[in-house]
Amino acid sequence: xxxxxxxxxxxVLPATVLDQIQTEMKSFNGSQMSILEISHRSKQYEEMExxxxxxxxDLMNIDxxxxxxxxxxxxxxxxxxxxxxxxxxxxxxxxxxSGHWAQKAMEAAQKIDGLQVDRIGSSDNNLPKISAxxxxxxxxxxxTTNNTIExxxxxxxxxxxxxxxxxxxxxxxxxxxxxxxxxxxxxxAQKNIGPAGMAVVIVKRDRLTSHPELxxxxxxxxxxxxxxxxxxPPVFCIYAAGLVFxxxxxxGGVPAIYQQNLEQAKLxxxxxxxxxxxxxxxxKDERSLTNLVFGTGNKQLDQQFIADxxxxxxxNLAGHRLVGGMRASLYNAMPTAGVKALINQMKQFEMNxxxx
Amino acid sequence: xxxxxxxxxxxVLPATVLDQIQTEMKSFNGSQMSILEISHRSKQYEEMExxxxxxxxDLMNIDxxxxxxxxxxxxxxxxxxxxxxxxxxxxxxxxxxSGHWAQKAMEAAQKIDGLQVDRIGSSDNNLPKISAxxxxxxxxxxxTTNNTIExxxxxxxxxxxxxxxxxxxxxxxxxxxxxxxxxxxxxxAQKNIGPAGMAVVIVKRDRLTSHPELxxxxxxxxxxxxxxxxxxPPVFCIYAAGLVFxxxxxxGGVPAIYQQNLEQAKLxxxxxxxxxxxxxxxxKDERSLTNLVFGTGNKQLDQQFIADxxxxxxxNLAGHRLVGGMRASLYNAMPTAGVKALINQMKQFEMNxxxx
Numbered sequence: 167x168x169x170x171x172x173x174x175x176x177x178v179l180p181a182t183v184l185d186q187i188q189t190e191m192k193s194f195n196g197s198q199m200s201i202l203e204i205s206h207r208s209k210q211y212e213e214m215e216x217x218x219x220x221x222x223x224d225l226m227n228i229d230x231x232x233x234x235x236x237x238x239x240x241x242x243x244x245x246x247x248x249x250x251x252x253x254x255x256x257x258x259x260x261x262x263x264s265g266h267w268a269q270k271a272m273e274a275a276q277k278i279d280g281l282q283v284d285r286i287g288s289s290d291n292n293l294p295k296i297s298a299x300x301x302x303x304x305x306x307x308x309x310t311t312n313n314t315i316e317x318x319x320x321x322x323x324x325x326x327x328x329x330x331x332x333x334x335x336x337x338x339x340x341x342x343x344x345x346x347x348x349x350x351x352x353x354x355a356q357k358n359i360g361p362a363g364m365a366v367v368i369v370k371r372d373r374l375t376s377h378p379e380l381x382x383x384x385x386x387x388x389x390x391x392x393x394x395x396x397x398x399p400p401v402f403c404i405y406a407a408g409l410v411f412x413x414x415x416x417x418g419g420v421p422a423i424y425q426q427n428l429e430q431a432k433l434x435x436x437x438x439x440x441x442x443x444x445x446x447x448x449x450k451d452e453r454s455l456t457n458l459v460f461g462t463g464n465k466q467l468d469q470q471f472i473a474d475x476x477x478x479x480x481x482n483l484a485g486h487r488l489v490g491g492m493r494a495s496l497y498n499a500m501p502t503a504g505v506k507a508l509i510n511q512m513k514q515f516e517m518n519x520x521x522x
Numbered sequence: 523x524x525x526x527x528x529x530x531x532x533x534v535l536p537a538t539v540l541d542q543i544q545t546e547m548k549s550f551n552g553s554q555m556s557i558l559e560i561s562h563r564s565k566q567y568e569e570m571e572x573x574x575x576x577x578x579x580d581l582m583n584i585d586x587x588x589x590x591x592x593x594x595x596x597x598x599x600x601x602x603x604x605x606x607x608x609x610x611x612x613x614x615x616x617x618x619x620s621g622h623w624a625q626k627a628m629e630a631a632q633k634i635d636g637l638q639v640d641r642i643g644s645s646d647n648n649l650p651k652i653s654a655x656x657x658x659x660x661x662x663x664x665x666t667t668n669n670t671i672e673x674x675x676x677x678x679x680x681x682x683x684x685x686x687x688x689x690x691x692x693x694x695x696x697x698x699x700x701x702x703x704x705x706x707x708x709x710x711a712q713k714n715i716g717p718a719g720m721a722v723v724i725v726k727r728d729r730l731t732s733h734p735e736l737x738x739x740x741x742x743x744x745x746x747x748x749x750x751x752x753x754x755p756p757v758f759c760i761y762a763a764g765l766v767f768x769x770x771x772x773x774g775g776v777p778a779i780y781q782q783n784l785e786q787a788k789l790x791x792x793x794x795x796x797x798x799x800x801x802x803x804x805x806k807d808e809r810s811l812t813n814l815v816f817g818t819g820n821k822q823l824d825q826q827f828i829a830d831x832x833x834x835x836x837x838n839l840a841g842h843r844l845v846g847g848m849r850a851s852l853y854n855a856m857p858t859a860g861v862k863a864l865i866n867q868m869k870q871f872e873m874n875x876x877x878x
Contacts, residue, residue, distance in 0.1 A: 169554035173561040176757055184556050188547040192540050198525035200540050202717040205529040205838055239594040242753035246737035277735055356754050361558040363719045363756030379633055381602035397598035398712050400719030401532055402758060482561055
């Protein structure tokens, strides 16, 4: 049975990447040592890390005025780190409240002594506007480009007079964004980048200054000086991410995968919009390409759909426990065959459960 | 050519563990999903994590009065976390200065506002005694059981009237220690536990209290409540560590590997002590079983030895840049054949370079 994994993360990875990891697990680059055994002070590691960084810069069009950091701690530690590293000037930031993870990011900032944290908008209805008053300078205005739980996305980022910081955890490299619009972008790896256990930070170098009061690995300036290897880095995650970057470059880069993501999302949203059983209540211009939420409006029916689908190899379709329903996460590595199989399953279920 | 990897970490892993990782890379536990794609909220993950924790508790004889945490951030973030989580009562700690990493741990604590940090002893000569004045209660007395760079170890831990915290990064599970002597033990994974990208923390539960002022993933109490899955955990590291634990249990546990480690270290130290070319200046009762340092006293000759050995597949023998010379890290996964091959190479080199 073919298994399609719709998990919101850790999620599906490209099959050819898994092939390569498997093939070279016992000898990385001819070394007769596993990538898991390679010293982070070795030439093999340094070359691997540099290449991963270069490929990532190519994919996202990142120039040298930005640092690219591969860090420990997932997105959650970065919630804290951005608020500690970027707030020296005004001690004032604002967070656009577009959903659960935006709130988590804001709550982490609220813990910082002496930092004023404003909340912009509310996630109760449509996505709040990305804007903050011009006359009150902020260290940054924080946004979450894609809301993993709610299934919403800011497809266009307006120019802001305030410096933008973006959590792109769940749609980095899924659609094109102009890095130059942001002072900082961060993302947990475990969705479109690679295995869990790493976060990627892209940050304007002119925003970085030494923070000797912080734990060394929380100081972005120092991590940039040390090329993300201040302490032993998450070597395997960087390696696997590097393979994903190479796979995506070969695929045609972000513009090409964006086309595929648009097509896949259209297939599923079109089906849902025409369904008599399933529905999606997100405004059309805010719908996520990576996390597609839908439901029948009936808890028991949702549970049954999720169980039936799992029996057919369509797994991890349960919505987040906070919102219920279903969620299909169509990250870059999801093949279109998986989306079609899901839609077939939905059609079958709709036939059997009286959507008409 | 057989390659033996003497890296101080990330270092050698058991061959059978690498075999298993390779074999099941594309289907974890029959799921037809890679371990890299498994959701940390899935049953598969939870079972895997529980089993890894259980095996680790068995190996180290850890009862339920201690939490076992698998955390992000390596040992370096724990330098900070221990000082933030365990100092509520006296705001006073002491660090035994037994070497470079002990100093790094101490420096992280010195950054904490309002925390008095005493330095005990000095790493300039023999290992300082593990003791602090009785009359002045400490939140903890910090020690480093094995000094990776200096090649020294506290083989016996004296009973202390002060609560002990130990960095065991480079000799955890290499020799038996009684967990009950410590309030907290921590270790970066990348030596005797598994791949880089994780730290393990063993901590007395009655020392933990909620720390809502901290970044959530730095709050040990909260991580214990959330079973180390407060945010997406380093899934692959936990999985690989679990395989290492199973391998070690099958080997006979810590007592059995300790015997092998003693034998391997004796082979190498005996050779060095009888050599006219190589020497080791560490006091015999302080010598490390995991990081064996030696040298010729001649920088150029050391370099040549390291290069010649690498040509023969004996790699990563350079000493730490701070001390120079050579270092053979004999972690649990190093086969005795590797130690014998190293000694043969040393004999050959001694013959060719006039040790007599």
